[in-house]
Amino acid sequence: MNIPHSDFPRVIVVGGGFGGVTLSRKLTKQNFQVVLIDHHNYHNFQPLMYQVATSGLEPDSIAFPLRGLVNDGTNFIFRLAEVESVEPVMKTLKTSIGEVTFDYLVIATGTKTNFFGNKVLEETSLQMKSVPQALNIRSYMLQNLEKATLTNDAEEQKKLMRIVLSGAGPTGVELAGAFAEFKKGVLANDYPDLNPEHMEIHLLDGTSRVLASMSEKASQKAEKYLKELGVNIHLNVMVKSYNEETVLTNTDLKIKALTFIWSAGVIGNPIEGIREQSVDQKSQRFLVDRMNRVEGYENIFAIGDIALMKTPEFPQGHPQVAQPAIQQGKLLVKNFKRILHDQPLKTFSYFDKGSMATIGRNKAVADVKSFTLGGFLAWIIWLAVHLYFLVGVRNRLIVFLNWVYNYFNFDRAARLIIRPYQKKEISDK
Known part of the structure; x- marks a missing residue:
């Protein structure tokens, strides 16, 4: 993978969701080289995706190009790739377009649909x-x-x-x-x-x-x-x-x-290469400490839906919604600054702003x-x-x-069949 050399520590962020975007935007203003990797070249605002599905909005109104996250791209690099695995000892991430080394890795891969084995x-x-x-x-x-x-x-x-x-x-x-x-x-x-x-x-x-x-x-x-x-x-x-x-x-x-x-339902979307003891087998989320470090690693972090942080207030982890991801991303920026100055890291405390849903x-x-x-x-x-x-x-x-x-x-302007959908044939297996 062709990544320009930098004198700053390299932070690789995997995933352009709420957590990854919040972290990448703010961290580029510090003395770090930020490499954001995602298999899409856009951030998808998932809370409004149902309006795309029901002809209320066009997809480009809820998506934002990841290359446009920061105005000054000096310390920010985006690569379109599928992440295959991580080698923690070698500090290497394997992707569909090659390998890249890191000083710090932040996993923000979110979740995928859970079919419960069906x-x-x-x-x-x-x-x-x-x-x-x-x-x-x-x-x-x-x-x-x-x-x-x-x-x-x-x-x-x-x-x-x-x-x-x-x-x-x-x-x-x-x-x-x-x-x-x-x-x-x-x-x-x-x-x-x-x-x-x-x-x-x-x-x-x-x-x-x-x-x-x-x-x-x-x-x-x-x-x-x-x-x-x-x-x-x-x-x-x-x-x-x-x-x-x-x-x-x-x-x-x-x-x-x-x-x-x-x-x-949903289930975690983990990266291969992390030791089994650091993954909650039921939810497939990475077990993290109060600083969002993946258990057993000093330089690998996880934020957002993929992170399972057990606290007295949230024994099953935080809600898998946007706010925990955004708040964890913001705190991690502050902690990376503290890492540069050899200062102790701050612990995460979730401020619950409430939950909501629209019916019509x-x-x-x-x-x-x-x-x-x-x-x-x-x-x-x-x-x-x-x-x-x-x-x-x-x-x-x-x-x-x-x-x-x-x-x-009382209208839905986006009721267009731009790309006809054809169902896949059911497998005999």
């Missing part, structure tokens, strides 16, 4: 962990609506128009709400020859409530809002299999649908400390928070204008 679901379901996958959902939904106009068979139309989501966490809830808004505001205008009632949205979850990670009150409000939008909620129901046409569950419930989206137009829920907000006020807060944390002034402006347009026109 290979059938992995092969047959749609997912939403990346921009291309979000576009797949958008294209496939619109393609099926076009096919529905070609038949007069009501049952075939229902199968083409029905959408099933497994997993009622924030991703599943927000997707379900957005699909219901699409049905309410777009379907009748774009497809006057289709019966809107044939577009059913089913949300399944194996637990007893939606948004199980939030408060009981927030869950109740979210369930109420979803039902008002016409979403069919099935709790204590787990998906066992899907054969491209029928969703099979652990109950008597069977749903015929061509669109099945898996949003039921004028409807959201938010847990802020001991308070739970719902409805229009929570929705306004949700809009403001997400605009604030978007990377890039251009992206903020585009998203804001899109939201204003959609709000007053």
Whole structure:
């Protein structure tokens, strides 16, 4: 890998998510050479990806080029590559474009979809962990609506128009709400020859409530809002299999649908080469100390979703959302400065700013400390928070204008099949 020589210590950051971007931006202002490596050349604002999947936004409005993170690129280098493994003793990172040495390594690789070992679901379901996958959902939904106009068979139309989501966490809830808004505001205008009632949205979850990670009150409000939008909620129901046409569950419930989206969980996305004792085998997250050092290593750190920091307040680790990653990235910058001056490192303390989810137009829920907000006020807060944390002034402006347009026109401007989606054939293995 061709990396220019520098007199400064080299910090390699693997992953351009919230943690990696926060760290890279701020660390380049210090006496370090920062090398950011990612298999995409853009930062993806995941909290708004569901709007790409449901035709609310174009992907370039929630993505920011990683090469544009800093104005002065003297100490900042980006390389587009797949990371294969790390050799801690040799301080070497192996990638798809060659090897590179480091003084310090920061792993911010985030998570990947967890299918809990079910290979059938992995092969047959749609997912939403990346921009291309979000576009797949958008294209496939619109393609099926076009096919529905070609038949007069009501049952075939229902199968083409029905959408099933497994997993009622924030991703599943927000997707379900957005699909219901699409049905309410777009379907009748774009497809006057289709019966809107044939577009059913089913949300399944194996637990007893939606948004199980939030408060009981927030869950109740979210369930109420979803039902008002016409979403069919099935709790204590787990998906066992899907054969491209029928969703099979652990109950008597069977749903015929061509669109099945898996949003039921995530698992860590670790790098090979780290000793087994430093990886939590269940979550596949790196065990880190209070300074985000991977256990057993002095010069290897992990931040964000891939890091499992057990504290009395968070015995199972911090929530796998943006704020812990951002806050850990900021503290690590300060600790790298302390390393340069041989000063003791500061420990991480998470400031919980709350959690929120949007369900649809004028409807959201938010847990802020001991308070739970719902409805229009929570929705306004949700809009403001997400605009604030978007990377890039251009992206903020585009998203804001899109939201204003959609709000007053009950429209989704991005309902385009730019890249038709073709499902892969199921493996016989």
